[in-house]
Amino acid sequence: MNKASSKSKGVVIEPQETRSSEASGDLLRLLVENIKEYAITILDPEGMVTSWSPSAEKIKGYKADEIVGKHFSAFHTPEDVASGKPERELAAAAKDGRYEDETWRVRKDGTRFWANVILTALRDKKGNLLGYGKVTRDLTERKRAEEQIRQQSREILEMATVPVVQVWEGIVLVPLIGVLDSERSQQLMEKLLERITATSSPVALVDITGVPTIDTKTAQHLVETIKAVRFVGADVVLTGVRPAIAQTLVHLGIDLSNVTTRSSLAAGLRVAFGMLHLCVSAESAD
Amino acid sequence: MHRETITVIKVRGVLMVTMPADPDDATISALQEKTLEAMEEYEARGLILDLSRVDTLDSYFARTVTETGKMVNLMGGQTIIAGMRPAVAITATQLGLNLAFIRTALGVDQALDLMSEEHPV
Known part of the structure; x- marks a missing residue:
C-alpha cells in the first residue's frame, strides 16, 4: 500500500x-x-x-x-x-x-x-x-538582466526628476512637477543647459503648473536657473504661474521683472513662437 | 607679454574676440584694453565675445566682462557674449556675472543675427 x-x-x-x-x-x-x-x-x-x-x-x-x-x-x-x-x-x-x-x-x-x-x-x-x-x-x-533593470530605473528616475523635451525646433520644455528642492534644482539647471546647447535652442519653456508651492529658496533656484540659461545664450519663458504662485512671488519680493512669465503653457508657447518669428495659422476650411 | 593672445578682428562693423580656453589675468586685461581701443578706432557697432572655448571662469574674468560690457555701452556699442558652456554658465551665476548691458547668444552665428536685428548698420 x-x-x-x-x-x-x-x-x-x-x-x-x-x-x-x-x-x-x-x-x-x-x-x-x-x-x-x-x-x-x-x-x-x-x-x-x-x-x-x-x-x-x-x-x-x-x-x-x-x-x-x-x-x-x-x-x-x-x-x-x-x-x-x-x-x-x-x-x-x-x-x-x-x-x-x-x-x-x-x-x-x-x-x-x-x-x-x-x-x-x-x-x-x-x-x-x-x-x-x-x-x-x-x-x-x-x-545582465539586473544591470538592465538598474539602468532603466536610473533613466526613468532621471526622466521623472527633470524631464527636458524639445517641443519645437529651437524650443525646449521642462514641465516641473512636485516640490523643487536644492538637489532637483541643480539637476534641472545642468540638464536644461545641456539640452539647450545640444539642440541649439534659443528658447526654454519652464512650466511650474505642477509645482505645489514656492518658497524663497525655490524661487531663488529658479532665478539662478534663468540666469544660467541667459549666460549660454537662450531665454526662459516661465509658464504655469497660477494666481497663488503669483501672490507668493510678490509677497516674497522675488524680482522676475526681466523674465517673461505667462499663466498658461499655451500662452508661453505662443510667446516662444513669437521670439523665434514663427507664426501659427489655422488651415483654411476648404 | 601675453597681450598677443588676444586678437580683435572687425567684421562688418562688429568687433569679434575669441577667448582662449583658460585665460590668465594678463589676457583678461588685454581683452578690455584692446576692445576699447578698437571701439574707438573703428566706431564699431558692438563686440561679440566668443566664449565657446573657455572652460574656466574666475571672478576677475567675470568682473572684467561685466565692466567691459558697460564701457562698450558707454561708447555706443552692444556687447554680446556667445557660446558660453553650461558648466561655465553655472559658475557665472555663482560669481554674479551681470548681464545688465550684455546680450547673450548660443553661438557666434546667432550673435551676428542678434547684432544685425537690433543694431543694424
Missing part, C-alpha cells in the same frame, strides 16, 4: 536495504553528470583539477582530458591570478570549510562569465584535507 503510493511519486530510496546506498550513490553520480546549471569539479589539495563533469565542460568549454591535471587558476581572470586570488580562495576554503564568491571567471575561449563559485574543503574522518569540491554557476544572464 505504502509502496504503491511512493511508486506513483517516482524515485524510491529505501535506506534500510544495503543495496540502496549503492543505488543512491549511482543516482548522485547521475545527478552530477546530468545537472546542467552547475559545473561540478573536484580539485586536489593543491588546486589541480581531478574530476570534471559534463556540465563543467558545457559552462567552461574545456573537455575533461584538456583540463584534468591542470590548476584551477585557468578559470580565473589574469588580474585575479596576478593578485594571487586562486591561492587565497583555497586557503579560505581550507580554513573555514567553505568559500563562496560572485565574480568574473574565464571560459576556454577567453570570454568572461559572471559566476557564483562555492569551494568546499573535502576531509576524511581524521580531518586530513583530500581536496576541494567546486560548484560553479553561470549567472551572466541574471547579472
Whole structure:
C-alpha cells in the first residue's frame, strides 16, 4: 500500500536495504553528470583539477582530458591570478570549510562569465584535507538582466526628476512637477543647459503648473536657473504661474521683472513662437 | 607679454574676440584694453565675445566682462557674449556675472543675427 503510493511519486530510496546506498550513490553520480546549471569539479589539495563533469565542460568549454591535471587558476581572470586570488580562495576554503564568491571567471575561449563559485574543503574522518569540491554557476544572464533593470530605473528616475523635451525646433520644455528642492534644482539647471546647447535652442519653456508651492529658496533656484540659461545664450519663458504662485512671488519680493512669465503653457508657447518669428495659422476650411 | 593672445578682428562693423580656453589675468586685461581701443578706432557697432572655448571662469574674468560690457555701452556699442558652456554658465551665476548691458547668444552665428536685428548698420 505504502509502496504503491511512493511508486506513483517516482524515485524510491529505501535506506534500510544495503543495496540502496549503492543505488543512491549511482543516482548522485547521475545527478552530477546530468545537472546542467552547475559545473561540478573536484580539485586536489593543491588546486589541480581531478574530476570534471559534463556540465563543467558545457559552462567552461574545456573537455575533461584538456583540463584534468591542470590548476584551477585557468578559470580565473589574469588580474585575479596576478593578485594571487586562486591561492587565497583555497586557503579560505581550507580554513573555514567553505568559500563562496560572485565574480568574473574565464571560459576556454577567453570570454568572461559572471559566476557564483562555492569551494568546499573535502576531509576524511581524521580531518586530513583530500581536496576541494567546486560548484560553479553561470549567472551572466541574471547579472545582465539586473544591470538592465538598474539602468532603466536610473533613466526613468532621471526622466521623472527633470524631464527636458524639445517641443519645437529651437524650443525646449521642462514641465516641473512636485516640490523643487536644492538637489532637483541643480539637476534641472545642468540638464536644461545641456539640452539647450545640444539642440541649439534659443528658447526654454519652464512650466511650474505642477509645482505645489514656492518658497524663497525655490524661487531663488529658479532665478539662478534663468540666469544660467541667459549666460549660454537662450531665454526662459516661465509658464504655469497660477494666481497663488503669483501672490507668493510678490509677497516674497522675488524680482522676475526681466523674465517673461505667462499663466498658461499655451500662452508661453505662443510667446516662444513669437521670439523665434514663427507664426501659427489655422488651415483654411476648404 | 601675453597681450598677443588676444586678437580683435572687425567684421562688418562688429568687433569679434575669441577667448582662449583658460585665460590668465594678463589676457583678461588685454581683452578690455584692446576692445576699447578698437571701439574707438573703428566706431564699431558692438563686440561679440566668443566664449565657446573657455572652460574656466574666475571672478576677475567675470568682473572684467561685466565692466567691459558697460564701457562698450558707454561708447555706443552692444556687447554680446556667445557660446558660453553650461558648466561655465553655472559658475557665472555663482560669481554674479551681470548681464545688465550684455546680450547673450548660443553661438557666434546667432550673435551676428542678434547684432544685425537690433543694431543694424
